[in-house]
Amino acid sequence: MKSQRLVIIAAEGQVRNEVKQVVAALGYQVVGEGGNPEDGLRLIRRVQPDLVLLEPAGRGMALLDILGLEGEIPTVAILSPQEQHLLDRVVGAGAAGVVFTPLGVLEIAPALAVASHNFRQIARLQQKYRELEEELEVRKLVDRAKGKVMACTGMNESEAYRWLQKTSMDLQRSLKRVATDVLKDRMELPTVK
Numbered sequence: 001m002k003s004q005r006l007v008i009i010a011a012e013g014q015v016r017n018e019v020k021q022v023v024a025a026l027g028y029q030v031v032g033e034g035g036n037p038e039d040g041l042r043l044i045r046r047v048q049p050d051l052v053l054l055e056p057a058g059r060g061m062a063l064l065d066i067l068g069l070e071g072e073i074p075t076v077a078i079l080s081p082q083e084q085h086l087l088d089r090v091v092g093a094g095a096a097g098v099v100f101t102p103l104g105v106l107e108i109a110p111a112l113a114v115a116s117h118n119f120r121q122i123a124r125l126q127q128k129y130r131e132l133e134e135e136l137e138v139r140k141l142v143d144r145a146k147g148k149v150m151a152c153t154g155m156n157e158s159e160a161y162r163w164l165q166k167t168s169m170d171l172q173r174s175l176k177r178v179a180t181d182v183l184k185d186r187m188e189l190p191t192v193k
Helices: 011-023 038-049 058-069 081-091 104-151 157-171 175-183
Strands: 007-009 029-034 051-054 075-079 096-101
Touching: 007 011, 011 029, 011 175, 029 038, 038 058, 038 075, 051 058, 058 075, 058 081, 058 104, 075 081, 075 104, 081 096, 096 104, 096 157, 104 175, 157 175
Parallel strands: 007 029, 007 051, 051 075, 075 096
Antiparallel strands: none
């Protein structure tokens, strides 16, 4: 497995250096680092890392909100023990994981692994959800078109469905498009029996 590319955004250089040392020891490749959220966002968009480690203190929370809304890169928040009150806010903003300082291999390794894995799982589930949603929408559309074909031609349900399928294949159009055309009267129906 190739090493994952990582960006670190933290106001304090000491935190960035500490994180760099630990993630390098774990085999991650640090492809960029920044001290403020604005530069960090530009950096993230430019290098497209696999993971982001972000200190959300101060203006960093706004960057976490943006990354959480975009939902394209798993982000692990770095909090100090005094910032435990931010935990709910950070998770609600979309952080895929949280680590507390002081940072070490035992703290970061599982957080990065779990965040990366869970993020991929969620992305797959979201894609499957979108596919199922689309499939359901097509089924509803086809059912309505089938009903119209039945009402206008006297065909039974299976005949109407076969006609829609055959028309789709003959015209080399998707079943969804054929159903839409039938419903919008943009397609001539077979003659009534």
